[in-house]
Amino acid sequence: MKRRTLIMFLAAFPTVLLADTKVDPRALADCSAQHTAFTKIRECLPAADVGVTMLDIISGTEFLGQHGQGLAQECLTLNDGKYVGAWSCASNAIADAIALGKMLPEGATISDERFQPLNRPDLASAIDAAQDTAQAKFPDVSMWGLNMYRALK
DSSP, rough: HHHHHHHHHHTOOOHHSSSSOOOOOOHHHHHHOOOSSSSHHHHHHHHHHHHHHHHHHHHSSTTTTTHHHHHHHHHHHHHHHHHHHHHHHHHHHHHHHHHHHHHOOOTTSOTTTTTTHHHHHHHHHHHHHHHHHHTTSSSTTOOSOOOOOOOOO
């Protein structure tokens, strides 16, 4: 009887608990700073880990390089070092730059020096694919619902 109960108990666990989903230490530090209850830290970790991964990716030379580093740092500062808010800030800034770029007449630009480096429609699908890959580490976790964040200004 005990064995049957144990098997039923284990079958009820989401697969994410059994998968090898080691998170970045920065995500753990972020979530631990925000929460004391282990249950809340566990809820926080997947999105924070994706945030860390994506901020690292856009900071790489194959994506936005120094402009990505600047954007990541600015969004981290605006969002008090919280990775979920910082990635929401950065990803929305990139999407806004691309959307604005599509609206502008040929050859036009704007004076905000952050605009042109982020207006990279050629990278949009690569960034989406990288985020999908980062999120795949946590297949049973829904992310990016109603995140509170401070947007780039």
